[in-house]
Amino acid sequence: MKLTKHRKNKILFYIGITFLAILFLIPTEWMIVSSFKSESTIFKDMNSLMAFVPHDLSLTAYSQLLDYYNVFNNIINSLFYASIMVILGLIVNSFAGYSLAMYNYPGKNVLFVFIIAMMIVPIEAIILPMYLVVHNLHLLNTIPGYILPFVANVMNIFLFRQTFITYPQELVEAGKIDGISSFRFFFQVVIPTSSSIYVTIGVLTFLASWNDFLWPVMALSEQKMMPIQVALNAIFSDREHIFTNHTMAALTIASIPVIIIYSIFQKYIVEGAVRSGIK
Known part of the structure; x- marks a missing residue:
């Protein structure tokens, strides 16, 4: 045939x-x-x-990394930081996106245009002012000082807004007539039917936090608080001779969570991207 x-x-x-x-x-x-x-x-x-x-x-390279350099502690740090950023980020950004999608108030359109404009500003352009703010608040080398500046994310707010705006306004009004408050509608209707975008943004936030290097270098200076990416750089920078197998073992350790998480949730990431209107 x-x-x-x-x-x-x-x-x-x-x-x-x-x-x-x-x-x-x-x-x-x-x-x-x-x-x-x-x-x-x-x-x-x-x-x-x-x-x-x-x-x-x-397994010599792995045992030496874990025994001599205590990278396991840095892995725990990265998992902790990323998890907190995911939880706080989903709460803050979904509330902001829901507000922009469902409520009418003075200045909403101006605020949305400002959010769109902020999406084109590279992180390198604002990271120094962020550092100065954290420094003046005496939050350097603290967990809040490291995490809070990146909780709100304009891209994530935009994605949530684009998803929530697809809900018919009639559905919201029907909920109000039945005595359902805005918060109850959000938690009982919106969140259960928007799981894909929550998973998508959660995974992307986790990956961004896990792979971040520039901000932790600026905000953290104590070895015990460093995430894995910065700790590995510090370890190999202090050595006269860098062994290739040690380097590859370190990179493998740093890559495993990213590979596992993306492999598990890739279906939801594609679904969330389609639903939010990303092309």
């Missing part, structure tokens, strides 16, 4: 994205495999395909 043009294009499309997926996964696969090899084995295999083949595996 002859293949139709549409089917041929579909097959070529899947071949293409499969090739790209393999291409992008190759560095990750090499990183993970190298983290289980000795330093000499890594350089021995460097110029051959054996670099990507697991053999002579050992």
Whole structure:
């Protein structure tokens, strides 16, 4: 049976994205495999395909990282910071988005335009004023000083607003007639039917917090409070010789939560992006 043009294009499309997926996964696969090899084995295999083949595996690099540098404490820090940012961010940004979508009050449109305008401002342009504010409030090297400046996020507010605005106003009015308060409507109707956007923003907030480097470098100076990304940089910056297997083990440890979380929730991320109107 002859293949139709549409089917041929579909097959070529899947071949293409499969090739790209393999291409992008190759560095990750090499990183993970190298983290289980000795330093000499890594350089021995460097110029051959054996670099990507697991053999002579050992957990030495991981045990040394955990025993000598106590990176487990920094991993706990990152998980704690990211979790708090997710919880507070979902509460604050969803309330703000709900307000912009469901209520009419003077200056609402101006406020929304201001939020849109803030989306094009890079973090590098405002991070110094943020640092000065935190410094003047004597909140450097504190958990509130590290977390609070990033709880409110204009992009997340925008995504929530775009999702909530799709609810028919008649549904809200019907709820009011039945004696349902705005807060009750929000918690009993809006949140249960908007789980995908909550998961999407929660995952994106977690990933952004986990991968953040610039702000923790500025806001935190004590080793015991550092997240994993900053701690790894400090560890390897203080050493005269950097072992490749140690570096790969550290990067693997830092990547595992990101890979797991995105793999679990990728379906909800796509659904939330579609529902909020992202193209």
